[in-house]
Every structure is written in C-alpha cells, then in structure tokens.
Amino acid sequence: QVQLVNSGGGLVQPGGSLRLSCAVSGFTLDNYSIGWFRQGPGKEREGVSCISVSAGRTAYTDSAKGRFTISRDNAKNTVYLQMNSLKPEDTAVYYCAAGQEYRGYCLFDGRWYDYWGQGTQVTVSS
Secondary structure (H helix, E strand, O other), X not given: OOEEEEEOOEEEOOOOOEEXXXXXXXXXXXXOEEEEEEEOOOOOOEEEEEEOOOOOOEEXXXXXXXXXXXXXXXXXXXXXXXXXXXXHHHOEEEEXXXXXXXXXXXXXXXXXXXXXXXXXXXXXXX
C-alpha cells in the first residue's frame, strides 16, 4: 500500500525556519519523483519544489528559490523541504506527492502525480 506521510508543520514567526518531512512507504524513492505543493487560504494549489527520480534534479518555483531546499534520504525513504526566511505569505497546507517525471525533469503540474500525502499546516505569523 502506497502511503506518504507529511510532518513538520507548525507555527513560526516571520524569518523563522521549518523542515517538512515526507515519509513514503509502499514504494522506494528510486521509483518516483517527489514534489512539494501548497494551498494557502482562498488560493489554488501551487507547486513549491520537486526532485526528479532519475537524475535527482531539483526545481523550485520563484516563491521558493533561495529560501527552500528539497532533499531526499533514500535510506530513510524520506524527502525533506527545508524552509528558511519564512514569510506570512508562505502560510498554507503543504503536501508532498509522488509521481512521474518528463525527460528527467520533475514537474509542478499536479496531474503528473499519482499519490499524495495528507498535508501539514504551516502558519507564519507574529
């Protein structure tokens, strides 16, 4: 049974940091690309970062570049999203997802992802 479990969210002040985790079971990270998405209050879901399965290429949307870092630990079957310099606009429910890549690159289109975690709430507020 494929399962993705998100954790690590919480309340943090602006400028603070959080590390989100995505623990996967039922498959290994050798088989799927992993993406992080978020959905803020009243907003559509958007991609944040992803890492491809074949080449380990990482990608970030403009909102995440320079502040967020995605990494994976194949031995622990876990993907992390380190988030630094957090801003109030980063407030959202964050989801990880497992899916396919295209020509060695991970994508931010949710339609390419087959399995989703339950989400973890991140709130950035003073």
